[in-house]
Each structure stands twice: as structure tokens, then as C-alpha cells.
Amino acid sequence: MRGGVGLRYGVLVLLTVMILVPFVGIILAALHPPGAQLDGLSIPDRWSWESFALAWQQGNFTALMRSSVLIAVFVVPLSVVLATLAGFGLQILKVWGNKTLSFAFVMGLTLPIEVIVVALYFNLREVGLTNSYTGIILAEAALFMPFGVYWMQTHFSNIPGELVEAARIDGARDMVVLLRVLLPISWPALTTLSVLYFMWSWNQFMLVLVMMQDPERRTAPGGLGLFVGQYTTDIPLLAAACLIVVAPIVVVYLIFQRSFVSGITQGAIKG
């Protein structure tokens, strides 16, 4: 039995190493001075933060970060509010045609972004919404809507019916039921959804690549995708740029890791 425990930890540590080696490699690489020639994992002769400063400046990350934050700041609340209202209407109010509508939303989960993005670009071009934050924000909200509606519906379906029933008998209107009865007990579900939406919005790449031609208005991952084309050989610089883009999402993950994990797993359980 003791041998079993030893083996168990041995394999766990091996897996941990396999997962962490890329992180260690890229952090070490970024701590080299810009332009340094690297050979695999190597401890820099001289620890340097210059690559970060240079990557930030060359990659124009002030503008990219501003775009990323701006988009997320609008996408997250907008999507969460719309998904909550829709989930409420479909699950609690049982609106006319709710089964069909729920199905229509769930079907969206299997639509690959490729089939949306081509025509979306030309549709938005007609109405002048390419190269605009509004276009990206609405498109992301639409992309994330199937999951959000599904998520809120499952959440509401787990709330005991008597709760809503009691409020109704007291004469509460729909909006009051939602705001006073359901919302106070929905914060964990809403937090999870917000964190997931933030992650998806931050990591979104193809949409930004297609919709935003203006390099100033690209998001951090969008800008990184182009940055890599310009500085192919400067490994420390690229590594630093990657870490700049990754840092916010890793911080959010470590703060909210419970929400991340429960959100991704629960939301996914749809059998």
C-alpha cells in the first residue's frame, strides 16, 4: 500500500512537470535580454526585465489592453443580463414556445465560429460595424448566448418552485420575482457565468482578427497573433509578449478557480 501511494505521487509529479515545463521555459526565456539567442531551457546570465518593457512598447500593448478591457467590460454585463432575462422567461415564465426556443439556443452550442464569421463580416460591413467595438461586442454576446441561456435555465430549473409560487401569491409581478426572489440566490451562478464570459471574451481570436483591421483596436491576443509575425526570431521578446497577454487571465483563474472549474464542468453536462 505504501508503494502505491509513492507511485501515485510519482505519476502526479511527472504530469505536473509535463504541464509546467512550457511555463517555466517561457518565463525563463522572457527574463533574457531582448534578442538573446536561446538554447532550450536556460538560466539567463543576467536577469533582465527589458524584454517585457520592449514587448509592451513594440507590441503597442497599452492600446491592445485597453481594447481587450473595453470589450470585456461591455460583453460580460450585457451577455449576463440578456442570458438571465431569457433564462427567466424560458424557465420560470414558460413563455409561449419555450421548448422550441430553448432547443434553438442549445443548437447554437455546436455551431463552429467559422460558419458565422464569413457572412458576419460582410453583413457588418454593410452596416458599418466592422472595425468597431460595437460590432465585436454584439458578435461576442451572440456567440456566447447559447451557453448563457442554457446555463441560466439549468440554474433556474434547480430552484424550488414553491419559492416563486409563494411570491406570486403575495402578488409579486414578474420583474419583482426575478429581482427580489431569484437574483439574491443566484449570485454564485452569475459569478461563474461572468468569469467564463470574461475568459472567452479575453481569449477570442478569430473574430477579432476578421472584424478589426485597425491594429490600434485589436485585442491583446489579436495583437499577439500579428506581433509573432513581425518578431519571429526574437524569442525573449515573444515570450514576454505571451506572458503579458496570459497574465490577466491567469490571475483571474487563480482568484476564481472554483468558479472556473464548476462553471466549465457543470455547464458542459448536457448529456
Added chain:
Amino acid sequence: MASELSSPAAPPRATPVRGGEPQVIHPPKRRLRGWLYVLPALAVYLGFAIWPAINTVRLSLLSWDGILPATFVGIENYIKIFRDSALFEAILHSLVLIVFFSFIPIAAGLLMTALLMGKVRKGMTFFRVVFFLPQVLPLVAVGITWRWLYSDTGVINQILDVVGLGSFGRAWLGDYQLALTALGLIGTWSMSGLCMMLFLTGAQKIDPSLYEAAKLDGANTFRQFLHVTLPGVRKEITVAGVITTIAALASFDLVFVTTNGGPAGQTNVPGLLVYRLAFNEGDIGGASALAVVLTVIVMTVVGGIRYFTRDRD
């Protein structure tokens, strides 16, 4: 994790409709007025996801460069996909990627689950957080990192050198035979933690008495896993299969920054070609047709997985 189970957000399990529903009689007026709540979400979803998707189908029947007037060509764009070996191979590549994005991560996830399950031991939370970490990163950054790890002077070759296999070293993503495998393994790195997290969630809901019974029957840890845990997380395996398969078939970000389809088209995938055809080569019709074919494949495969893993009882 325990505190989460008691919170209102506690795992909504599979069945969407279940006992705890409000038993309210819904007067027709309310059912109609309720539309006001659904309408905003529906409008955004229809306008910015469904309408474009329908339009992509329409565009797939046209020959259009995005500027000059389009001409109707019927299914010609679709015929081209099956005639053009590059397009056809891209579809095959995405099917190969399923092995690396889906099969191996599910196996790895089961291994991680087996190791992390049971009595809470020191450091289990740490391992979970670390194993899941790759899943939250933007794939663009993941791709750039691995491009360097796989390079001539990268960490992979360095490790091979250390263990005496230096002669196998090469620029992995530039290797005609191995580029697709190398690319796929990045997906394995990224997806395994997701599978683990799904299985752990499922395993938490298995009745502990089943393990007791198995123990009494003299089953060792391995047999317990095989006969109790594995059937217990069947549903989660299905879900993991669906999510990872979609990620494989519709992959774009990773390929775009690592190989961009090279060498010699060996890592072309549909997503990449849709982008290239539509936004670099001005063949909107061809790009749309390929996107539609991709969608049909995704839906067929997902439908297939759900059909073969459905509850038969």
C-alpha cells in the same frame, strides 16, 4: 468543492426538466408577456449568429470576390471541395486531430482522475489547479510558446539530448511527416485538464457505498476504478468527447500561429482555409461552402457521439 455543492449553483445535472419546477399555472397573458424577457437575447443571437450562419449558406452558392457583383453557381463550390485535394485533406487532418484533442486527453483525464480521487490527500487541490491551467490560456499564446518549444533549438530537442535520444531531434513543426502529430500534441496538453475536471465532477456524485461493496467483494483499487468509477462517469466522458471533438474539428487559433498550415499543407485545417479563402484570396463562395461542410461534419460527429452513448435503459 464541498461548499459549492451546497450552494444554489450546485451542479444542475443532466436532465434539463426535473422535479423542482415551479408548479405554477401559467395564464396565457403571462406566457405572452414573458416574451419581453426573451426578446433581447433572441434578437442578438438571431442577428449576430443565426442570420450570418444562414447567410454563409447563401454565400456558399455564389461565386463572389467580396467586391464585384456575385453570380449564382449552385453547388459548384461544394463539388470543388471534394475535387480539390488540399481542401479535402484539410478535412482529413481535422479528423486526425480528434485523436489528439479528444481520445488521448480523455485517457489522460481518466488517469488523472484515478490518481486524484478518493481520500483527500495533501496537495490534491494543487494538482487540480495545475492540470486545468492550460485550458484557460488563449490558444494564441499557447501556440507561440509551443512553436518555440518545438523549434530546432527548443526545449523538446534539449530534453531528447539529455535522455540520449538527441539523434531524433528536429524542427518538429517543420517536419513533413510529424508536423500534424506535433500540433495535435499541443491540443493534448491543453485539453487533458478539462477532461479531468469533468470526470472528477462526475466521480464526486458516485455513491460511496458502491466502493464499499466492491471492496467487500475483494476488488483492488484498479478494479474499483474499472467497475465503479468508469461506469459512473460515462455521461461526463460523452460530454468531454463532444467538447474536445468540436475543438479539434473547428481548430483555428493554434494552427494559425504555429504552422499556418505548413509544411506544404500538411497541417491545413478547415478553419484556416475558410479564413484564407475568404479574407486573403477573395473566394467567399468557396470559404462559405467549406464552412458549411465543416458545420455538417461537426453536427454529424456530435450527433453520432450522443447517439452511441445514449441511455439504453
